[in-house]
Amino acid sequence: MIVENQEKWGSTQSQRRPQRADVRDRLLAAAADEFTDKGYAAAKLVDIADRAGFTKGAVYSNFESKQALFAELLAKRSLDLAARVLAHISDLDSGAAAGAGGNEIASWVVAEPRWPLLTVEFGILAGRDPAVAERYRTDRRALRRELERLIAERADQWGVGDKFDARRVATSLTALISGLAVEHSVDPEDIDEGIIADAVSELFAGAIARAHLD
Numbered sequence: 001m002i003v004e005n006q007e008k009w010g011s012t013q014s015q016r017r018p019q020r021a022d023v024r025d026r027l028l029a030a031a032a033d034e035f036t037d038k039g040y041a042a043a044k045l046v047d048i049a050d051r052a053g054f055t056k057g058a059v060y061s062n063f064e065s066k067q068a069l070f071a072e073l074l075a076k077r078s079l080d081l082a083a084r085v086l087a088h089i090s091d092l093d094s095g096a097a098a099g100a101g102g103n104e105i106a107s108w109v110v111a112e113p114r115w116p117l118l119t120v121e122f123g124i125l126a127g128r129d130p131a132v133a134e135r136y137r138t139d140r141r142a143l144r145r146e147l148e149r150l151i152a153e154r155a156d157q158w159g160v161g162d163k164f165d166a167r168r169v170a171t172s173l174t175a176l177i178s179g180l181a182v183e184h185s186v187d188p189e190d191i192d193e194g195i196i197a198d199a200v201s202e203l204f205a206g207a208i209a210r211a212h213l214d
Contacts, residue, residue: 026052036114071139094158102201110193116181160211
């Protein structure tokens with residue numbers, strides 16, 4: 001009877017114990033709330049752990065540092081946006097895709113203005129702290145390479161892949177979004193969704209036009 005009860009208790013504990021992937025997902029979700037509420041500098045790992053329902057040790061068992069946690073979260077958000085945009089333009093020709101892609105990115109910037117601002121905050125900190133700079137540089141390069149790959153795939157479908165500079169577009173796009181997000185946060189009336197959409201669309205349209213001319 002005792003053995004049977006121990007087995008039942010052990011089984012219940014196993015069922016209640018969250019899997020590592022679940023813990024990681026909950027920490028990332030909690031970190032998203034903490035960073036957007038307080039900004040990167042003011043956010044604390046202990047508060048992220050509290051939001052997720054874990055101890056601070058759970059954070060360190062999944063992420064080596066606050067920088068690593070933020071970098072992974074930021075990369076995930078950025079790639080989710082890229083996937084969303086590319087899915088939106090998947091059936092469009094190159095001309096229509098430039099406008100639709102700009103609109104989709106602009107709607108995201110306006111709907112979630114704090115995320116691009118967090119990127120800028122992290123970048124400014126990286127410019128002053130060598131330890132943060134190394135992490136920022138590594139992750140931003142990885143993000144640009146992945147964006148480059150995704151954009152190049154779309155250019156191939158449009159028939160301009162061999163002449164389309166996907167690397168330049170990916171680099172320009174990340175910089176443009178960060179800059180427009182800052183301007184929008186300070187002056188949303190002048191730098192509105194339409195202005196943002198036009199700027200991004202013109203970036204894509206110009207790159208596509210150059211590819212056709214070469």
